[in-house]
Amino acid sequence: MPRTTPVPALAAPAARVHDSLVLEPRDVRFDWARLPLHWVPDEPMATHILNVLHLLLPEGERWFVKVFKEALPLVRDEQLREEVLGFIGQEAIHAEAHQEVLDHLLGQGLDPRPYVRQVAWVFQRVLGERPGLSPARRHEALIERVAAIAAIEHFTAFLGNWILNSPGLDRAEADPTMLDLLRWHGAEEVEHRSVAFDLLVHLDPGYARRVRTMAMAGPLLVHLWVRGVRFLLAADPTLDGRLRPSWREAYRITKRGLLPNPVKSIRSGLRYLRPGYHPTQEGSSSQALGYLATSPAARAAAGR
Structure with missing residues (x-):
């Protein structure tokens, strides 16, 4: 169970914040055969704003895994090492789960590959390892990438906390399989929010x-x-380019509870900058574990 007392950001390098955090990679599986292209009914823009997760996460989380594997030899605390290994296992499964959605979109006539190639370039070339560096500079660049992941994981935990507390999607009768994917993933993001x-x-x-x-x-x-x-709105074969993104439309969708509040997102980012900040101040581990105990996909994985 996570400790309730946050560790200051300026503490010693070996700071520990968990007594017994055990991260379990859950081998979940989803059936996308019946997933409609607009899985939030009558809300193509809301659907595609959330679908961006599927575009970003496979490449991003594969990059997370690669960086953390490179960082493992630097970890001197055994408990933290076990948490990092659990994080790697969970992130690898997240990437594959979202990749399946991309494959499904392709089968529905929406080709995500042009944009995914751009995302891959960002993670592999812009944020990736640079050849020819000295050992000292390579070490420094690795820590810089770990820091970037910690910042990104702050936002994924924010999104995870939001999706666990988003009844607007249920009221809109969003596809239950997609909701389970997003809430399973969101719950695990809250569960491992402190590791990076x-x-x-x-x-x-x-x-x-x-x-x-x-x-x-x-x-x-x-x-x-x-x-x-x-990209998604332009590539959607059912829209024929008729729907263009606008902040007014995004505001309407947010008011319906179908998207996270951008003001709260900004405030969350600012909290990360506080000197005494720690991720245990965000979200609820008990709520996350509660959902994982009831998630259809997670329960099926536990039974296999």
Whole structure:
């Protein structure tokens, strides 16, 4: 069970915040045969704003796994090492689950591959390992990537907490299989929300890197998300380019509870910049584990 007392960001590198966090990779499976293209009924823009997750996450989470595997030899705390291994296992399954949705979209006539190639370029070339660096600079670049992941994981935990508390999607009669995917994933993001941050503090307890990488990761995510929405709306074969993204439409959808409140998202990002911040201040582990105990996909995985 996670401790309730947060560890200051400026604490010693070996700071520990969990007594017995055991991260279990759940081998979930989903049947997408009946998933409609607009799985939020009569809301193609809401559907595609959320579908950007499927565009970003497979490449992003494969990058997370690669970086954390590279960082493992640097971990000197055995409990943190076990948490990092559990994080790697969960993220690998997340990537494959969202990849299946991309394959389903392709079968419905929406080809996501042009945009996914752009995302892959960002993670592999812009954020990836650079050849020819000295050992010292390679070490520094690795910690910088860990810090970027900690910043991104802050937002995935925010989204996970939102999806666990989003009755608007139920009222809109969103597809139950997709809701289970999003809430299973969201619950695991809340469950392991501290791991990337704790790894960063273990490798670099300073504050400056945390601020710098959030200043990079936040705008990058917004940019990729907006581009992803534009791409999906243009590529949707049922829309014929008739629907264009607009902030007014996004505001209407948010008021219906179908999207997270952008003001709350910004406030969450600002909380990350507080010197004494720790991810245990976000979301509820008990709520996340409660959903995982009832999720149809997670229960089926536990029974296999």
